[in-house]
Amino acid sequence: MAHDHTSHADAEHEHHAHHERPTDRACPGCRVCECYRPRDGADAERTAHADHGTTATDEGHDHGDGHQHGAMVDHAGHEAMFRRRFFVSLALAIPVLYYSVSLQSWLGFTAVSFPGSEFVAPVFGVLVFAYGGVPFLRMGTVEIRNREPGMMLLISLAITVSFVYSLAVVVLGVGEPFFWELVTLIVIFLLGHWIEMRSVRRASGALDELADLMPDTAERVTESGDTEEVEVADLAAGDLVLVRPGANVPADGVVEDGESTVNEALVTGESAPVEKTSGDEVIGGTTNRSGSLRVRVTATGEETTLSGIMRLVEEAQQSRSRTQVLADRAAGWLFYGALGAAVVTAVAWTVAVGFGLTVVERVVAVLVIACPHALGLAVPLVVAINTSLAARNGMLIRDRIAMEAARNLDIVVFDKTGTLTKGEQGVVEVATTEDWSEDDVVRLMAAAEGDSEHMIAAAIRDHAAERDLAVPEAHGFEALEGRGVRATVETDSALLGAEGGKAEETVFVGGPNLLRELDIDPEKAITSFAEEMGALGRGVVYLVHETRVVGAVALADVVREESRKAIDALHAMDIEVAMLTGDSEAVARAVAEDLGIDTYFAEVLPEDKDEKIVELQRAGRLVAMVGDGVNDAPALTRSDVGIAIGSGTDVAVESADVVLVENDPRDVVALIRLSKQSYRKMQENLVWAAGYNVFAVPLAAGILAPVGILLSPALGAVLMSASTVIVAVNAQLLRRADIRLQDGTEVAGRR
Secondary structure, three states: OOOOOOOOOOOOOOOOOOOOOOOOOOHHHHHHHHOOHHHHHHHHHHHHHHOOHHHHHHOOEOOOOOEEEEEHHHHHHHHHHHHHHHHHHHHHHHHHHHHHHHHHHHHHHOOOOOOOHHHHHHHHHHHHHHHHHHHHHHHHHHHHHHOOHHHHHHHHHHHHHHHHHHHHHHHHHHOOOHHHHHHHHHHHHHHHHHHHHHHHHHHOHHHHHHHHHOEEEEEEEOOOOEEEEEEEHOOOOOOOOEEEEEOHHHHHHEEEOOOEEOOHHHHOOOOOEEEOOOOOEEEEEEEOOOOOEEEEEEEHHHHOOOHHHHHHHHHHHHHOOOOHHHEEEEEEHHHHHHHHHHHHHHHHHHHOOOHHHHHHHHHHHHHOOOOOHHHHHHHHHHHHHHHHHHHHHOOOEEEEEHHHHHHHHEEEEEEEEHHHEEEEEEEEEEEOOOOOOOOHHHHHHHHHHHEEEEHHHHHHHHHHHHHOOOOOOEEEEEEEEEEEEEEEEEEEEHOOOOOOEEEEEEEEEEHHHHHHHHOHHHHHHHHHHHHHHHOOHHHHHHEEEOEHHHHHHHHEEEOHHHHHHHHHHHHHHEEEEEEEEOOHHHHHHHHHHHHOOOEEEEEOHHHHHHHHHHHHOOOOEEEEEEEEEOOOOHHHOOOOEEEEOOOOOOOOOOOOOOOOOOOOOHHHHHHHHHHHHHHHHHHHHHHHHHOOHHHHHHHHHHHOHHOOOOOOOHHHHHHHHHHHHHHHHHHHHHHHHEEEEEEOOOOOOOO
16 A cells, blocks of 8 residues: 655664684683783784693583684683692691791791701792792793783892892702792782782673573474473574573574563673563574463674674674783883883982892892882773673674763764664544544544555554554555555444444545545544644654544654653763754754754765764764764764664674663763773773872882881782772773663663
8 A cells, every 4th residue: 555644764774694704713811911912923822821731622501503712711721820829828828938948037937847948938839839839930931022012021020139139049058039929929929810810801701601591402393393301503594493491592583483581681781581472483492381382593603793793792802902012012011111210219228238138139129129019900891891792782892092081972873763863653632523532533544544554554553552542443554656555444333423224334544645536625633733833854654534524643753762762861971962864954853852863964965974073073072973874984983982872682793892782862962871881891900000109119119118118929929919909990990880870870780
């Protein structure tokens, strides 16, 4: 059927093909310890992982989809390695501490003596150095090879100086060795690094959780109707699978038979189970709840939504933000600063007391205190938590720099159709003559449109359902090309003005062309209604009964209620809101006034949308563009922060910096809040990681020695490790961030 009414362009959303991008396979754990630099290629990667006690070829989770997650195993492997070395080194360190002359003197005890007992401390000290200290030496070597000195080189320098000096004392028999300081340093360093690896593994657990969603097997329906259990890897597009209640969907697909609810929380962030019936899409890895579903597979392996999400999460965790680059540079500066401070300390103490144990102890203390151990954790850990928290809330970060920039946005530009609105026609107003009710008009219009496939007919039927109206039967349906429809409706006589019994009447539904065809002029009330709606850019459809227009409905693209909350929240954050649309000036103005939008651009062609972004940028604005990622691709690319919204299963939108899985404008607010709070955590961590050096390094150098205050190397290691723990705990607090708007309240997430 064809309707004559104010036309609205139908937005056709085409899905991008999943696009593979080269992935930097270093895990965030390696970045934390600064033992990996991508610029050195595969050799450096293999070396770095080998130095951590694991290799880049370690097997990861393989759920039959061909996607292995070796980085997650690397986290667990690093954590296990440092935990093991910590406990072994701790056990080996106990005899060293027990036979330390200094500790015996301070604590007032005498160690058991036996022939050769004087060699207990040196022997066990060497073992601790060889077992617990060598990993740091290897990672320090990687930093030298990469010409990027950092904390591993500083740790290596500190323990090497302690070790060489102590051995020299034992061999030469001059002075007092301090193996107890050496083993204490190594044990504390191992403890700190174990804590780091554990924190990073937990922060990066989003990939583990996502990987665990995909089942290993599936029930494939055979041609005979029976089922057979097969590996998920053996599924192909076009296969029909049975998903029982409580089972996870094995691949992306479309429901062919059955009704159920599906939990999509870990994939889309939507906490409420989603109703699924025939024709609905389902995502691999989501959990079927109440009923059985037969699903026709549309994508498997790397092409599934889950694999795409995992790819984006992994890439985001490995990408480097501006703040992280600054932290890496700071680590290098601290290395050279530590060397300078150590040289000055050595010279000053040598001049003051002569070269000896005191000088070496001061130099070692300076080197230990200056170690930027926590600095390497400060930013990467926040990045890992930020990325996993975003993924759990349906936000997939593709560009870390853009994510960081979101905190400074001063204007957000929304596409209208399909973003602020639902992208579909809906009844927004109803008008009638004095002797007809709104319910009667809608009931008859829905009956006449019963056999029509047109989107306007669907909108009228939906509106009748929303009003919970009983729609009468109709027959004799006829589509009037370019004008409307005609149908015979059987209904109660009272509705049609008769005196009793049932009645059948022919009614017409259509636009202005229908009225011209029938040569009917509406009454004044209907005419005024049509003029008012036309001024707002809304289409009007009339109901004709017995050569008389008895009612009319206005249709428009329905505004999302979520859009109102999102715009109110952005205004509360002092962020201006603008709208881009190809619709008429009247339509754009009506939507802008309805939502309280500050600026709108109407009648803009898709290829010209990026020019509007440029205009705003030339005015000095930091601009985010929010669109569907298809027609809005040029504008998304041009903006400072491109946000593809409502992409659903299309998680590889190339033009966007951030992909929002659900079509919910409130997620834009959540994104900005997460950006602000993540950046604040980065700043706090950088202060904790490096700020203590301002006070600790002078103390280690002995600036307060005249008043009897000195920091030993062991105490220096404790202070350094304490800063690491503080940074790790502070980063974990980001998980409590309130970022989401939901039903008027703020919660940490949807789960």
